[in-house]
Amino acid sequence: MQREILGAKLHTARVTETKIDYEGSCAIDQDLLDLAGIAPYERVHIYNITNGNRFDTYAIPDRRGSGKIGFNGAAARMGQIGDRIIIVTYVQVEDSELSKHVLRVILLDEKNRPMKNITHKTRKPK
Numbered sequence: 001m002q003r004e005i006l007g008a009k010l011h012t013a014r015v016t017e018t019k020i021d022y023e024g025s026c027a028i029d030q031d032l033l034d035l036a037g038i039a040p041y042e043r044v045h046i047y048n049i050t051n052g053n054r055f056d057t058y059a060i061p062d063r064r065g066s067g068k069i070g071f072n073g074a075a076a077r078m079g080q081i082g083d084r085i086i087i088v089t090y091v092q093v094e095d096s097e098l099s100k101h102v103l104r105v106i107l108l109d110e111k112n113r114p115m116k117n118i119t120h121k122t123r124k125p126k
Contacts, residue, residue, distance in 0.1 A: 001094070003098070004093075005093045005103070006090060008089045009106065010086070010088075010108060011105055012084050012107065014111070014112055015069055015079050015081050015083045016069050016070060017070035018072075018080065023073055024075060026069070028060070029065065029112065032067075032069075035106050039059075042058060042089060043056055045088050045089070046086070047087075048079045050080075050082075053079060069087075095124055098122045099122070104117065105118040105119075
């Protein structure tokens with residue numbers, strides 16, 4: 001059996017830019033993508049802590065060290081600059097591989113700088 005498990009999480013990021021006239025997606029500092037293990041153009045789920053909106057789109061890499069988290073296209077309607085958000089990915093894992101899966105949680109400060117990098121191992125339920 002396969003389970004859908006949390007793969008990566010950028011926790012308490014801040015929206016730094018919105019561009020309605022763009023083809024869509026969420027621009028994310030490449031350093032943050034690397035830290036979390038999120039691939040460019042990978043599907044991401046966005047949970048807006050500030051307004052409660054939840055949506056999914058895909059990640060596009062932005063300039064390293066910029067701290068940028070930008071909502072583009074239709075996503076720009078889902079939040080405003082300064083909103084606190086959570087960005088997550090999910091992965092499909094076979095039950096037999098659950099104990100090998102390690103997820104990354106990156107806690108960010110108000111300027112989208114990493115404060116803490118946490119890893120969790122999953123396990124098969126009893």
